[in-house]
Amino acid sequence: MPDTHTTDALRTRFIEQTGLSLQAEGLPRIAGRVLGMLIFDGERVAFGDLATQLQVSRGSISSSIRLLEERGLVKRTTEPGVRQDFFQLADNPYATMLAGIQQRQRSRRDEIAKTINLLPEESDAIGRLRAHAQFYASIDAAMGVALAQLNASEETYVGQQPVKPGE
Amino acid sequence: MPDTHTTDALRTRFIEQTGLSLQAEGLPRIAGRVLGMLIFDGERVAFGDLATQLQVSRGSISSSIRLLEERGLVKRTTEPGVRQDFFQLADNPYATMLAGIQQRQRSRRDEIAKTINLLPEESDAIGRLRAHAQFYASIDAAMGVALAQLNASEETYVGQQPVKPGE
DNA sequence: AAGTCTGTTCAGTCCTAACTGAACAATTTT
DNA sequence: AAAATTGTTCAGTTAGGACTGAACAGACTT
Incomplete structure (x- = not known):
């Protein structure tokens, strides 16, 4: 070898x-x-x-x-x-990680949303900031999907469980 | 003001x-x-x-x-x-960003998969590495979802959907 | 041609977060 | 009691990427 x-x-x-x-x-x-x-x-x-x-x-x-x-x-x-x-x-470290990522994206999205709300209505930056916020929102949503997917396979793959043969 | x-x-x-x-x-x-x-x-x-x-x-x-x-x-x-x-x-920078993130996760997953394949079959690390790879695979998949979502909203709304802070 | 204004490169400096290791308090061992 | 071993803290050092600015080549202006 x-x-x-x-x-x-x-x-x-x-x-x-x-x-x-x-x-x-x-x-x-x-x-x-x-x-x-x-x-x-x-x-x-x-x-x-x-x-x-x-x-x-x-x-x-x-x-x-x-x-x-x-x-x-x-x-x-x-x-x-x-x-x-x-x-x-820890017990399910990957779900925790995903949740952490999701949280960061959500914070960023909220930050942008706050900026949008403070801008004068006629500002033409608003459309672009909305698209920008939408980007973070879509990652947020995607992490939700990933979490669900991960939980689905949780029975087989939890952090500390002994590994099952086969699979 | x-x-x-x-x-x-x-x-x-x-x-x-x-x-x-x-x-x-x-x-x-x-x-x-x-x-x-x-x-x-x-x-x-x-x-x-x-x-x-x-x-x-x-x-x-x-x-x-x-x-x-x-x-x-x-x-x-x-x-x-x-x-x-x-x-x-650029034209659709957010889709490009998502694709970039997806690509990085995929590379990492492949890297782990390669390690798994080189390990002796009886190694009990394999189960844990599989769970680890699954983590990256789920992000990869989630980014695919986000991309689809982003493309959908782009055609329909062209970045015009309202955004509110919080949930 | 000489001078001006581009954007790029790269050697050097700066910044800052990571990391070390000595000092420490707490606990156990002798 | 003294010595050893533990994990934490924190002042100091290190390492490495970010950034600057001078030098440069190319293109334009006069």
């Missing part, structure tokens, strides 16, 4: 790709890598392991985790008698 | 908001402001006016315009006997 196709190499690449991809969504790269690691590994991961395996400072892990928890993508668990915190994907 | 509600103040605010909003989409802020100005003003705008009104260097305008042209959001026009270039919104 070529050493770029070992599970470990694929895992590393996936984590790195996730970091870049989530960076484009406005999260720090390390937060994306944390998420990637949690997705790939599945089982809960210790705070210390995140820092050592991703080779970043504990401070970075702490702040990344905080962001991911705030967004509802990751949950923290503890265990009596064990000092480290553990982390794993 | 409060001076934050003059057309000019609203225009400036809109341009600035558009800059921030597009920045979140991965464009430089100035490119977003250029787009905002083109949306608001409607008629074509001269290269020099972009630089002076937005108070940025010609170099910045040049590179921002290049980005916006590459994305198919803006088109350049010239006029015989006039040395300056003029710019205006």
Whole structure:
């Protein structure tokens, strides 16, 4: 097997790709890598392991985790008698992400709508701003569709569920 | 009228908001402001006016315009006997934007699918990566819906539907 | 031809968010 | 009690993209 196709190499690449991809969504790269690691590994991961395996400072892990928890993508668990915190994907992180995107588009649309309402009626910018708002409204609606679609396949694909064979 | 509600103040605010909003989409802020100005003003705008009104260097305008042209959001026009270039919104910039978003999600999904195919069949990461890919696939599909919706409203209303803030 | 006005390029600067790591409080271990 | 280990905080550094502005080539004006 070529050493770029070992599970470990694929895992590393996936984590790195996730970091870049989530960076484009406005999260720090390390937060994306944390998420990637949690997705790939599945089982809960210790705070210390995140820092050592991703080779970043504990401070970075702490702040990344905080962001991911705030967004509802990751949950923290503890265990009596064990000092480290553990982390794993939240229950349905993808629905949460979609809802977040939807919310941002909606806010932007409302912002534009507010501008439209304050403009003098005869302003010829109004038509163009309406088209602009319509753009965000259509993304908003589309996210609703995506959410529905995602929920439909939720029984098979929830964040933390064990994987069913076959499929 | 409060001076934050003059057309000019609203225009400036809109341009600035558009800059921030597009920045979140991965464009430089100035490119977003250029787009905002083109949306608001409607008629074509001269290269020099972009630089002076937005108070940025010609170099910045040049590179921002290049980005916006590459994305198919803006088109350049010239006029015989006039040395300056003029710019205006491309024909259906919003559909183009949606298609761009869709394309990015699709690429990411394909990337994940490739990883899945290279993993050993018994890897228990596969289920989770499938769920992850499904997330991007659902956005892809949703963008298709949004595109259809946008095209439909374009023919019927030509950007004339009323927009209200909130729900 | 000389001068003016274009838009583009690119080396350098600036900005700012990401990241580090030391200090810290809290808890557990020895 | 002392030492070790945990996660958080925050002042300082780093990295990298955004932006500037001088230099430039091309086209027009005089």
